[in-house]
Amino acid sequence: MNTLIIYYSEGGSTKIMARTLSMHLKADIIEIKDLKNRKGFANRLLSSVDAFRESKTKISPSKLDLSNYDLIYIGTPTWANKPAPAIITLVDNCNWQGKDVILFTTMSKEGSDEITLERLEEKVYLRGGRVVESFSLITKDKSPEDIINDTEGLIQTLVLKMYGGA
Numbered sequence: 001m002n003t004l005i006i007y008y009s010e011g012g013s014t015k016i017m018a019r020t021l022s023m024h025l026k027a028d029i030i031e032i033k034d035l036k037n038r039k040g041f042a043n044r045l046l047s048s049v050d051a052f053r054e055s056k057t058k059i060s061p062s063k064l065d066l067s068n069y070d071l072i073y074i075g076t077p078t079w080a081n082k083p084a085p086a087i088i089t090l091v092d093n094c095n096w097q098g099k100d101v102i103l104f105t106t107m108s109k110e111g112s113d114e115i116t117l118e119r120l121e122e123k124v125y126l127r128g129g130r131v132v133e134s135f136s137l138i139t140k141d142k143s144p145e146d147i148i149n150d151t152e153g154l155i156q157t158l159v160l161k162m163y164g165g166a
């Protein structure tokens with residue numbers, strides 16, 4: 001079974017998670033870039049507004065051919081209790097027909113993941129995919145090593161290898 005990990009990360013935490021998953025699950029990995037400037041305090045506020053409204057953004061790559069993959073992980077930071085605009089845009093641009101999908105999100109506060117995961121699941125479902133698992137990680141005050149260890153813990157606890165990959 002071919003596994004792909006797609007992620008967006010502004011600050012690097014989701015990227016560490018995605019890379020750890022890719023290494024342990026022997027999955028291909030693709031980073032989605034948001035072409036809008038998200039740096040600085042004002043842009044952070046605007047980013048929360050964009051996420052809350054589920055506004056689309058310009059991304060690179062703008063869409064992906066998923067035909068070679070059976071299982072696809074989608075990773076996003078939680079912004080304003082929602083997925084980041086880059087991931088909302090990507091999910092809307094791809095064909096998820098017949099795909100098994102695993103969602104993951106990083107966040108700073110307990111409970112912020114609920115709507116993020118719910119909204120992504122709805123969107124994937126409406127485009128023909130099936131979410132088989134989802135999980136989240138609180139990253140506040142965590143070092144990169146902590147995030148790697150926590151992700152390795154999730155791989156074990158959720159028995160992620162059961163779904164495919166390595």
Ligand SMILES: Cc1cc2nc3c(=O)[nH]c(=O)nc-3n(C[C@H](O)[C@H](O)[C@H](O)COP(=O)(O)O)c2cc1C
Nearest residue numbers: 009010011012013014077080081106107108109112
């Ligand atoms: C614009 C913005 C909005 C955020 N909103 C939330 C939020 O609503 N709830 C939360 O728990 N964390 C929130 N965070 C924190 C991020 O979800 C958290 O730091 C995440 O791990 C960042 O991932 P990244 O380093 O991959 O970008 C927000 C961060 C940013 C930049």
